[in-house]
Every structure is written in C-alpha cells, then in structure tokens.
Amino acid sequence: MSFPKVQLSSRPLHFIYICDCSGSMAAQGKMQSLNQAIRQSIPGMAEVAHQNPEAKVLVRAVSFADRATWHIQIPTPIDNLIWTDLKAGGITAMGEALELVAHQLRTPPMEERALPPVLVLISDGQPTDDFNSSLKLFMREPWAQKAVKLSIAMGHDADIDVLQKFIGTDLDSGLPRNEIPGESGQLPLKNIYKSPSKPLIASNATSLAQYIQWSSTAVINAASMPATRQAGESSGISNVHLPDLPPTITDPDIDVETLVW
C-alpha cells in the first residue's frame, strides 16, 4: 500500500572538468589545491543531484599537459565518483583538450535529448597548441554552443583572453553575442564586476574551492531545475540563467584587505 514506484522522466546533465596539468601547476601546491577543491566539492554536488531527480548528473574530466587525455572517461553518476588526483608535468595542450571534449559532444555519443552540459575549464597558463583552431572546431558542435561554459584562472598568470574565448562573449561587455571574442574588432566595455560570463580569477586556494563548489552546485542546479526568477533579469539573453556568484568571494578588483573581518 505505497505510492507506485515509477520511472521519473529525466534528462542527463553532463558535467565536464577540463583541467590544466602543465608543469607550472606543480608550483605553489596549485595541483594539490585543485585536487582538493574538486574532492571537497563532491558531497555538495551529490546533494544537489539528489535534490534534482529529473536530472541525471554525469561527471567526466579531461586533463591536459603535453597531451590531452580523459582523466574520467566514462560519464559517471556523482554517487559513484571517486576523484583520483591529477598530476602536473608538461606543456599546455588546451586546444587538444577542447577537441577531445568536442568529440564527446556529438550525437552520438551524446544523447539526443539532454540538459545543457556544464563545462568547467581550469588553467594557470597559456595554451601551447593552436587553441583558436581547436576552439572553432569545438564551437561547431551544437551541444558545445548550448553548454554552460565556465572558466577559472588559477592565479594571475593565466591567459584571461583565452579563458574568455572559451566562455564566449562577456554579456556585459557590449560586444555582439555568439562571436568569438576579438573577431568583430570592437573593444569590450570595461566593467569591473565579476560575473560568470567572465573568467573567475582564483587568487588563492580558498577562492578556488569556492568557485569549484559554486560551479558544481549552483550552476548544476540552474542548468537542471531553474530557480526563482525576478523581473528585470536578463532572461532570454543566455540559454541558462546563471545564479549570482557567492558574494563573499574575494574579488580581484577589490582590495583584499577590505574583505577581512
């Protein structure tokens, strides 16, 4: 005498980490910080997945150094995810990493129906391969266009322009939407506000952990089960309405001292 057990109609939500494992990530414990941040984010991610029964959250990871390889190749339900630590060493084949992901965003292997994939690119440096050509290939895939693309710069040496190109146009920059930044020749408007449509700059391990946590919880939530909408929001501009960034994260444009309390 209990409610009938039924198969809920659900869609897959592919979440892919694209992680820089080049030699420079070995410095200052950056590689360890990233491993730790991802590992720490798993329980929260599992909780969000649990609360969204209509989304099947599946996680994968690509690492790139001399070559790009799948660190987690099989789309893994979050409850089964065990994070094996990434190791640093080599150069920065970021373009190759995008091509690897692009192959997986084709249908098949990608399902015919899904929620927008969430792709998180994390890097501390500059690509050493032909990133722009790879990005063009990547952006030809319809699921790549539909994906929520986030990028996290580890430290101030990361190539922000490259990370911005991965995300696409900063929606607050006044540039035409859906163009690869720089192509129109227009200069973006200067705005100092942090936003998910700009690379997130993690200047220390704490802010890295917070950005990873935000990407793997709030963003997954937004891509699968939309939250309350307010009038005047920019709905319709982006294909997924991204939540605000956590307000307490140290913003690189604000003096760090003022945030200490």
Added chain:
Amino acid sequence: MNWILPTGKPINFGGLSQPIVIKHGLGSGTQGQVYEAHYCGEDVALKWYFPSCIERDPSLKQRLIESIRATSPNESFLWPMALLYSNDKFLSMPQNSSSSFGYMMPLRPNGFIGVYEHLGSNLDISVQKILCSCLNLSEAFHQLHLKGLCYKDISIGNLFFNPTNGHILICDNDNVDIEGRDLGNVLGTPGFMAPEIIMRKAKPGSNSDLFSLAVLLFRLLTKHDPLKGLLELKIKCMDEPARRRLYGEDPVYIFNPEDDRNRPDPIEHSAILSTWPIYPNIIKDLFNQTFSTGMNKPELRALTGQWNKSIATTLNHRRTCTKCYQENFQDPNFSYSCWACGLKLETPIIFKTPYASVVACEYNELHIHHLDPTACISIKSPIAVVVGHPSDKSVLGIQNLSPYAWKVLSKKGDTIQLNPQKSCNLKILQRLLTHAGPFEILKN
C-alpha cells in the same frame, strides 16, 4: 561555505529587544543565507539578505513588515516573525551595509523533508499521505488568498512535508504581497509559472498562484509535469528558450481534450501513465479546468476552495483492494474495479452524514467538516480514525480521537459509551453519536 553572520556570540540586531546568538548556517540561496539561531530561550531561524537582493527588490522590507503585521494565514507557513536590521557593528563588513536586513521565522521542525524526496522515489509513502499533503497545501493557499494575499512563487523548492502525517511547511514567504498591488519583482519559478507571467502579459497574483498550485499538486500526485508530453520530446536541449516555448509560447496540457499534440509518450513519460489511473474524475476535472480551459484564461482556473473540496472527498473515498492492497479513490456509491489489478471492488462500509460518505478503511479519518458544512475543510485535527484490531488487523474499529465521550448505537439497539482513545468494532456499529453530530453506518 562562507557565512556572512558571525556564529556563537550574542548579536544585537535593530528590531529585537534581546540579543540573538547564531548557532550555525543552514543554507545559502540566491537571495541570502538562512541560519539557525537562539533567541529568548527558543530555537529560531534567521534569513539574512545579500545586498544584491535588497538592491534588486526595493519593496522587500515593506512587504516583510506588512506580512509580519498580517500574521501567518495558518500553521503551514514558516512566516516572518520579526524584521532584523543591521546595527553599527555590521557597517564594517563589506558584505553588509547599513541597509542590510533580514528576518526571524520559526525553525523547520524535524521530520519535514523536501518534496524532491517523494519525486525521486526515495520514500515509502501511501497515496493517502500524498493526498493529505495536497489538501494541506491547497488549504494553506486558500487561507492566504482569503486574507487578500498572494504568494507569487509557488514551486517545489518552497515546500517541505512530513511523510508520516502529510503535514506541510511553506517557506520563503518573502514574496507574499497584497493581491493586485504588485509590489516586488518576483516572477516565479520556471516550470511553475503561468504562461501569462512567462510571456510578461500579466504580473504574478492569485490567478497565477492557482496555476502554480495546480502544477505542484499535479507533480505531487503523478510525479510528472502537466506540460511534458510529445512536445517536450521534440526539444533536444532543455534550456531557457526551450522552457519558454514549452511553458509560455505554446503551452499544451498533456490531457487537453481538445488538443492532442502533447500527449505523454508511453516510454519516456511512463510515470504519468502509471499514476493517472489512481485518481477520480473530481481531481482530473480540476486539472483540466486549470490547464485546458484556464491555460489562457486565468480567471477560469480551479480555485483553492474547489481543490479543498475535491481532495477532501477523494480522501473520504479511499479504500484498499483486497487482492493487491493498492489504494483506490473512486466514489464508493458506484461500482468500480481496482485501478491496479482490475479486481471488482467490494461495496464498503460507509460512515454517512448529509455532507459526506467516508469509507471505513484502515487509517481513514473522520473530521468536523464531515458533519458541519460551515466548518473549514481541514484534516489537521481528526476526531476519529479507522483502526485495525491490535491482534487481528482484519477486524476494523473506529477510534475516538476527541476529548469527549461518544455514544455508539449497536445493531441490537444497545447504547455503548465510547470514551476518548477507545475503539469500537465496526461490526456491531449502526450509528456513531459524536460530540459534533451523528454518523450513520451503511453496510452492504
């Protein structure tokens, strides 16, 4: 998690006479953070807004002050109790400003869980308890609407329920507004928003609440979305523009009798096809009224009072199949077969009043509204419950849950006193004289 408010030490907020101690953070959302706190010997909850939220919603403070003054429509709301202002101490924190504020509300008691636990099939719960939650839900919004208020953002995320008794708690009451005034920015949650709100043709109010309420009831009862049928399967990527099409531009109810474009798919939408046969037409008709007739005519949507009546009647008619033990909810005055196994259902024993027919089935309850047509429909305080005998569950009795001694008229014509908490075997029962009125016992 970065928590804005400091824990463990007394804080003097403007708006409170005594200091409050924040124990720990409970959750963080897009609007702010919620904490568990201790105030004047009691555990309470505290919501503190992000400055960005206050900036976006200039009338938030005014609405909260008015809600606090209006008091909670009934006990199903985690209603704001007091407004809290930041004092000088907070001025030094960049996350706050002199204009930061929050409010205090009751703490969600143990035993209440998110509705997603039911949707994700993690619970062993009866259809009866789900229907109880649905009735408590429509009753809560009935009381809110009767107060001249509207909620504006009914969704799964704002509802908790207790699976053991079907009690509910509605949280995030900070968008509540006086109907028709349109103070505030909230539009609702995609998937629950009425089409006219998505298309920006109207502002949220009680009519759009009725749409969102029906979506929530539909999802609780069927574990499916009323607008997800074949049109959903045509959508490859379920993103914002796709949701706008499905729920706003061309919304089609999956069972719209005059538009069959969006029927459920037998494989992809199997949940609705398994659960839909459970419910009687008095429920299905209200969904049809809201999602077919009322889809583009907000004023024609089923009202909270209609939901209360239909769900309460459905609960009265609950009986279990003797073969497969599934719960059935069809009118016991007519002949029906079990929706699950097809067995012809036996004519049950019925507690009859001029206003209700309640089937004598274990766990069914008698309520004041069965006897008094002027009483509010409410299942919070049952006066009696049908129970199985402790040593033989097949022997059914009626237990007096009221504080009054009742009289029972037996078939032989004897009068027996039924004291509070005592139960009487249904076999000997002909008439039950409660403190609120009589129930006649009809047998096959």
